[in-house]
Amino acid sequence: MKTLGNSHILGILLCAFYLVSVVSSGTEITIPEELKSAVAKIAVNSTSCSVTCGPGFKLEEMCEITPDGGRRNCTLRRSDCLTSWVCGLLHFTVPVGKPLQFSCLTSDTVGFGSRAYSYTWRLAQGLITTNDVLFKPFKNPDSVIRFSPTRESDAGTYRCDVRMLKTFKVIKRVYFGVRVTQNDLVDLNFQKSLTWEQKLAANKEEGNTENSTHEEVQEQQHFWQGELFYECLVGVASGVIGGVFVSMALYFFQKILGR
Numbered sequence: 001m002k003t004l005g006n007s008h009i010l011g012i013l014l015c016a017f018y019l020v021s022v023v024s025s026g027t028e029i030t031i032p033e034e035l036k037s038a039v040a041k042i043a044v045n046s047t048s049c050s051v052t053c054g055p056g057f058k059l060e061e062m063c064e065i066t067p068d069g070g071r072r073n074c075t076l077r078r079s080d081c082l083t084s085w086v087c088g089l090l091h092f093t094v095p096v097g098k099p100l101q102f103s104c105l106t107s108d109t110v111g112f113g114s115r116a117y118s119y120t121w122r123l124a125q126g127l128i129t130t131n132d133v134l135f136k137p138f139k140n141p142d143s144v145i146r147f148s149p150t151r152e153s154d155a156g157t158y159r160c161d162v163r164m165l166k167t168f169k170v171i172k173r174v175y176f177g178v179r180v181t182q183n184d185l186v187d188l189n190f191q192k193s194l195t196w197e198q199k200l201a202a203n204k205e206e207g208n209t210e211n212s213t214h215e216e217v218q219e220q221q222h223f224w225q226g227e228l229f230y231e232c233l234v235g236v237a238s239g240v241i242g243g244v245f246v247s248m249a250l251y252f253f254q255k256i257l258g259r
Contacts, residue, residue, distance in 0.1 A: 039064045044071065049081040051106055053088075054162060054172030055117070056081050087174035089130055089157070095183050099148040102176050104160040117171075118163045119143050125156040128177040135159050145176075155180040 043060040050056040058081045063074040094100045104119055119142065122135035138158065147154050155178055162172035 039066055039072075041065070041073075043077075044074070049083045051083070053084045053086060054082070054105070054174070056083070056106070082171055085171050085173060087172060089128075089175040089177055091128075091177045091179070093179040093181060094147075094150050095181050096152060097149040097183070099146070100150050100154075100178070101144055101146040101148075102158075103145075104143040104162050104172065104174060116165050117143070118165055118168075120161040120163065121145070122159045122161075123156055124159075125153075127156055128179070129157055130175050132159070150178075150180055152180050154178060 041064045044063045045061040047059045049058050057078050060077045062077050063071040121138040121140045123138035124134040158176040160174050161170050
């Protein structure tokens with residue numbers, strides 16, 4: 001019934017275009033009453049895609065458009081969207097024995113059409129890389145990989161390809177770099193040792209810019225809790241003391257000149 005209704009509307013619209021062309025040629029016609037009352041339901045507004053890569057969703061406002069251009073019976077519709085299928089490399093550093101899990105799909109995508117996808121995993125064991133030649137098949141039919149506990153042999157890069165079941169087309173590819181450290185070692189988080197500029201350059205090179213802004217905010221928050229705060233405090237105190245000495249020197253200098 002819905003298909004027949006849409007076909008009926010399209011037929012009326014085509015008829016309208018024909019009538020306009022006839023009118024422009026100078027022929028007088030009478031517009032049918034059915035055509036005057038025809039309406040079409042189209043998307044008048046839409047949000048951006050919920051993710052920057054891979055399958056996501058967007059909200060569309062669907063309204064009936066009347067012949068006079070008015071809107072009525074507007075509703076919201078959730079539809080699929082795809083901006084880019086390449087998502088870059090995500091890093092994880094986990095001590096031996098700690099649990100770890102990561103997923104191909106974002107939390108808002110899981111449960112919304114996630115059954116329409118298939119997942120293919122590949123592993124470059126012991127390496128952090130995006131070179132597809134170095135990957136070998138890794139058996140895991142699910143969208144999530146869980147390690148509980150994590151072992152040293154689990155280190156490496158895991159690549160996940162998300163495909164549409166109907167077309168087998170790859171709609172998302174994401175890499176997960178896993179570093180496994182010993183509990184008695186110092187923190188070997190490479191990202192923490194980088195400057196802001198180095199982090200931005202690394203994120204751009206790996207094709208992952210989602211976490212750069214969040215890391216900058218964390219750095220600014222840590223400013224008041226780290227060594228920079230004490231350095232600023234010492235600088236301010238030195239400035240105040242220096243100002244006091246300069247003021248005293250000027251005061252005694254004026255007294256000497258006054259004599």
